[in-house]
Amino acid sequence: MEFEAVIGLEIHIELNCATKMFCDCPNRPGDEPNLNTCPTCLWLPGAMPRLSEQALEKAALLCLGLGAELQPRSAFDQKVYYYPDLPKGYQLSQAHLPLSRGGGLDIIDENGAAKRMRIHHIHMEEDVAKLVHEMEGRVPVSLVDFNRAGTPLVEIVTEPDLRTPYEAMEFLKALRTQVRSVGSSECNLENGTMRADANISIRPRGTTQMSTKVEVKNMNSIRHVGDAIAYEISRQTAAVQAGEAVLLHTRLWDPDKKVTLPMRAKFEGPCVPDPCVPVLELSEEWIETMRARLPEMPSVKAGRFSRRYGLTDDEALSLIADPEVARYFEVVAEEGVAPRTVMHWLITQLVPAVKERRQELAGSRVTPARFAALLRMLAKDEINASAAREVLVSMFDSNEAPEAIVGVRGFEQISDLDALDALIDKVIGEQPGAVADFRGGEEKALGFLVGRVMRASGGKANPKVIRGLLADRLGEAKP
Amino acid sequence: MDPIFFHRNPETATGHGHAAVQGHATGHGHAPDDGRLRGLKVAVQPGVAVKGWPTDAGSHALAGYVSLEDATVVQRLRGAGAYLCGSIHAAEFGFGLAGGRTGEAVRQAFADIELVLDSIGESRVAAARAGVCGLKPSYGLVSRFGLIGLIPSMECCAVLSRSLDDIRETLRIITGQDGLDFSLPDEEAPDFSSMAIDPGKITIGVIDEAQDALPATEGEEFRASLEALRRRGFTLQEMSLPDFSLFSLVHRIVGSVEASSAAGRYDSVRYGPRAPGAKNWNEMYLLSRAAAFGPFVKSYLIQGAFFQFERYGAFEDACRIRARLVREMRRLTSQVDFLAFPGIDGGAAGVPSGGMAGVPSGGASGDTAAGVPAKGGPGSPGEAPSAPRYGAQASLRGVYAEFASTLFANVTGQPVLYLPSSPGGGRAGIQLTGPRLADGRLLALGESLLETDRKGD
Numbered sequence: 001m002e003f004e005a006v007i008g009l010e011i012h013i014e015l016n017c018a019t020k021m022f023c024d025c026p027n028r029p030g031d032e033p034n035l036n037t038c039p040t041c042l043w044l045p046g047a048m049p050r051l052s053e054q055a056l057e058k059a060a061l062l063c064l065g066l067g068a069e070l071q072p073r074s075a076f077d078q079k080v081y082y083y084p085d086l087p088k089g090y091q092l093s094q095a096h097l098p099l100s101r102g103g104g105l106d107i108i109d110e111n112g113a114a115k116r117m118r119i120h121h122i123h124m125e126e127d128v129a130k131l132v133h134e135m136e137g138r139v140p141v142s143l144v145d146f147n148r149a150g151t152p153l154v155e156i157v158t159e160p161d162l163r164t165p166y167e168a169m170e171f172l173k174a175l176r177t178q179v180r181s182v183g184s185s186e187c188n189l190e191n192g193t194m195r196a197d198a199n200i201s202i203r204p205r206g207t208t209q210m211s212t213k214v215e216v217k218n219m220n221s222i223r224h225v226g227d228a229i230a231y232e233i234s235r236q237t238a239a240v241q242a243g244e245a246v247l248l249h250t251r252l253w254d255p256d257k258k259v260t261l262p263m264r265a266k267f268e269g270p271c272v273p274d275p276c277v278p279v280l281e282l283s284e285e286w287i288e289t290m291r292a293r294l295p296e297m298p299s300v301k302a303g304r305f306s307r308r309y310g311l312t313d314d315e316a317l318s319l320i321a322d323p324e325v326a327r328y329f330e331v332v333a334e335e336g337v338a339p340r341t342v343m344h345w346l347i348t349q350l351v352p353a354v355k356e357r358r359q360e361l362a363g364s365r366v367t368p369a370r371f372a373a374l375l376r377m378l379a380k381d382e383i384n385a386s387a388a389r390e391v392l393v394s395m396f397d398s399n400e401a402p403e404a405i406v407g408v409r410g411f412e413q414i415s416d417l418d419a420l421d422a423l424i425d426k427v428i429g430e431q432p433g434a435v436a437d438f439r440g441g442e443e444k445a446l447g448f449l450v451g452r453v454m455r456a457s458g459g460k461a462n463p464k465v466i467r468g469l470l471a472d473r474l475g476e477a478k479p
Numbered sequence: 480m481d482p483i484f485f486h487r488n489p490e491t492a493t494g495h496g497h498a499a500v501q502g503h504a505t506g507h508g509h510a511p512d513d514g515r516l517r518g519l520k521v522a523v524q525p526g527v528a529v530k531g532w533p534t535d536a537g538s539h540a541l542a543g544y545v546s547l548e549d550a551t552v553v554q555r556l557r558g559a560g561a562y563l564c565g566s567i568h569a570a571e572f573g574f575g576l577a578g579g580r581t582g583e584a585v586r587q588a589f590a591d592i593e594l595v596l597d598s599i600g601e602s603r604v605a606a607a608r609a610g611v612c613g614l615k616p617s618y619g620l621v622s623r624f625g626l627i628g629l630i631p632s633m634e635c636c637a638v639l640s641r642s643l644d645d646i647r648e649t650l651r652i653i654t655g656q657d658g659l660d661f662s663l664p665d666e667e668a669p670d671f672s673s674m675a676i677d678p679g680k681i682t683i684g685v686i687d688e689a690q691d692a693l694p695a696t697e698g699e700e701f702r703a704s705l706e707a708l709r710r711r712g713f714t715l716q717e718m719s720l721p722d723f724s725l726f727s728l729v730h731r732i733v734g735s736v737e738a739s740s741a742a743g744r745y746d747s748v749r750y751g752p753r754a755p756g757a758k759n760w761n762e763m764y765l766l767s768r769a770a771a772f773g774p775f776v777k778s779y780l781i782q783g784a785f786f787q788f789e790r791y792g793a794f795e796d797a798c799r800i801r802a803r804l805v806r807e808m809r810r811l812t813s814q815v816d817f818l819a820f821p822g823i824d825g826g827a828a829g830v831p832s833g834g835m836a837g838v839p840s841g842g843a844s845g846d847t848a849a850g851v852p853a854k855g856g857p858g859s860p861g862e863a864p865s866a867p868r869y870g871a872q873a874s875l876r877g878v879y880a881e882f883a884s885t886l887f888a889n890v891t892g893q894p895v896l897y898l899p900s901s902p903g904g905g906r907a908g909i910q911l912t913g914p915r916l917a918d919g920r921l922l923a924l925g926e927s928l929l930e931t932d933r934k935g936d
């Protein structure tokens with residue numbers, strides 16, 4: 001029998017708000033432990049939660065960006081359980097009346113077909129504290145860092161529309177792009193600003209059977225999500241084929257061993273309405289104000305990029321995945337540099353160079369104006385590609401105009417034809433074999449000769465010009 | 480141990496006033512006040528946060544806990560020039576009065592007003608025992624920031640005083656929007672200006688089912704009070720609320736579930752006593768929480784946890800019935816000007832129920848200064864109470880029976896004024912209520928009744 005998987009995802013996303021969700025503490029979980037705490041997020045007696053307006057706005061923008069319908073009425077519940085990372089015995093979460101319902105994302109499956117992946121609902125909730133287990137001498141101690149307690153999260157719960165690990169990975173990529181472009185979160189599995197849990201069950205292909213599902217947690221990259229789901233599908237398939245029952249439980253992905261392992265079930269407490277956070281009533285007017293604040297959505301932007309800049313769909317998609325890269329591209333392209341050149345140099349040179357230096361594109365010394373100046377010199381054949389790469393490196397270390405760097409470092413291309421002719425004569429004299437090969441019809445030999453002339457010029461010659469000159473010279477002499 | 484005060488303000492009233500008059504900050508660095516409540520002496524409960532004061536809410540769970548900031552009510556009273564004289568012994572989390580001395584500070588005139596957390600009717604029962612007035616405001620009118628209670632959707636900061644005028648002035652100061660409590664609804668504050676009451680134009684409703692539940696003697700007292708109202712020219716109207724008996728059940732289920740959640744924070748992780756000897760944190764929780772609460776509160780929390788974890792459907796039903804009761808009460812209050820409810824049997828006045836019964840009242844200096852004569856009350860001043868500080872004995876059944884005629888207003892959130900019996904005995908203690916935000920009108924009605932009390936029927 002052939003099986004297919006039914007996969008749903010539950011994704012937690014940390015909103016990039018300035019403060020925590022119910023108090024004014026900075027939303028910086030990584031600071032020195034317990035630095036960002038106050039009577040409210042430590043839940044001292046008498047504390048009252050004060051829902052952050054920015055958290056609500058960022059959550060609402062995220063919902064709208066995913067095509068979800070904001071609910072006119074939503075409310076917080078108390079998810080009751082007892083654990084030292086939960087400072088008041090319950091977590092404030094919109095369990096019964098979520099912020100939005102519906103929505104979804106389009107992905108391309110492994111067969112190239114477009115598929116709509118639906119979202120069931122999106123709700124807001126607060127994060128819990130972080131537990132640190134250490135040894136004090138020989139005594140094991142558990143320490144609690146409340147910096148993360150109360151940081152604003154949304155949880156996105158999908159419909160079980162996903163069928164393969166590939167689709168799950170594509171969904172997460174599309175989600176990441178979409179959420180980044182609305183500006184609500186960094187959305188990184190690697191640093192925990194996004195956390196994805198997968199619910200997986202299998203059934204005979206072609207049936208609508210509802211099977212027992214297993215929840216898998218602890219995947220720290222999109223790749224791990226794919227691997228964990230693939231592992232779990234084969235594990236469940238093997239179990240069913242061996243006549244074993246799949247039991248409802250939770251498993252943890254072990255990225256080193258590349259297996260999922262059962263974890264002790266976490267106690268899921270009841271959810272009772274919270275009497276302290278007011279019910280959220282969102283007016284049509286407010287929702288429209290939020291909608292007006294939505295930036296251009298990736299699918300719309302991709303379409304515009306391919307039309308306006310003559311890029312292929314893939315090229316456009318590679319640019320818009322990071323809204324900052326897309327913005328940078330547009331500024332440079334509007335400076336009159338050929339869009340495809342901008343795209344190529346941005347993606348293959350500048351972005352990796354910025355990352356290597358642990359900088360942000362926006363704050364880098366290589367401003368769009370300087371980058372455009374560099375690419376213009378390249379387009380005018382004033383420098384060649386290898387020189388441009390070296391100039392780019394220098395641009396990170398000084399604020400000088402690229403033209404000045406080129407002048408000082410002597411990167412100008414040799415375009416003086418007499419000087420080039422002399423070099424070509426020299427190479428032709430040294431390489432009679434290659435010359436004969438070319439004349440005998442071996443086109444590859446020309447490339448070799450161009451390389452020789454380049455080397456003789458110390459890299460300063462323009463390869464296009466040399467190729468033309470060489471071809472002319474050798475052609476003339478052809479019998 | 481001080482028989483009434485759990486903590487007395489180390490700053491004297493005169494010192495405070497002196498600094499305020501000169502416009503200087505006082506010893507604690509408070510800003511100069513605006514003088515509207517200058518000279519008013521305020522007693523609070525240990526569940527009201529006062530910066531730097533021990534604030535244990537009467538519970539071992541918070542033994543030794545000192546507040547880091549003022550509750551909004553405290554900050555506003557200070558800002559108006561009131562003097563905080565101290566916090567008085569109260570029941571654990573103020574719930575149910577057992578073991579506390581609520582009402583004694585105003586009865587004995589140590590204070591002009593007492594702030595009382597009213598979760599099931601504490602302010603009204605305490606007022607009845609002390610023979611003073613008590614107003615439980617509309618839910619959501621007073622900020623709950625800095626108040627330590629158990630039932631967030633039902634508790635409200637109430638005001639006890641011998642004088643309705645002091646209650647009115649206090650409410651003017653403590654009510655209204657607060658940037659620290661977002662749960663207050665965005666609505667207009669009630670009109671607290673005094674207004675004339677013409678009995679001939681006023682209809683007071685009486686709910687039959689509320690009377691039916693009364694013991695015979697109290698029923699008679701209540702009927703006599705109603706007769707007194709009729710004699711003064713008010714029109715009385717009988718009304719029916721067939722589900723009246725469900726108030727108690729709804730309060731008990733919803734209240735205990737909320738309490739179970741609200742007390743979840745007392746886990747000994749961040750504050751509060753931590754029981755020794757635990758091998759892991761599960762044990763630490765169990766041992767610390769077992770030691771944290773007195774038997775009465777513990778039984779309430781366990782009941783709440785039972786409904787939360789084992790009978791969630793019953794909790795949902797109770798929430799639905801609560802919404803229906805609120806609608807029903809809104810319908811009744813819209814048909815008349817006010818509603819009258821039985822007062823509370825003040826026969827045991829001054830004798831707290833439970834563990835501290837027999838605790839004598841001390842410092843009788845103010846006994847006779849009261850504007851409203853105190854009813855009963857134990858004597859022999861000066862003896863220290865011998866009962867343990869925490870964990871008064873009381874039964875859930877007993878407390879719910881005791882508060883049967885007050886808890887309706889905690890379920891609905893409507894305002895209630897308790898008026899003590901008239902000096903001549905013509906009218907017994909009575910609860911007067913109205914629709915949400917009728918607080919100001921209730922005070923006007925109360926003043927008019929006290930006025931005719933003074934003149935005699």
Ligand SMILES: [Zn+2]
Binds near residue numbers: 025036038040041
């Ligand atoms: Zn905080």
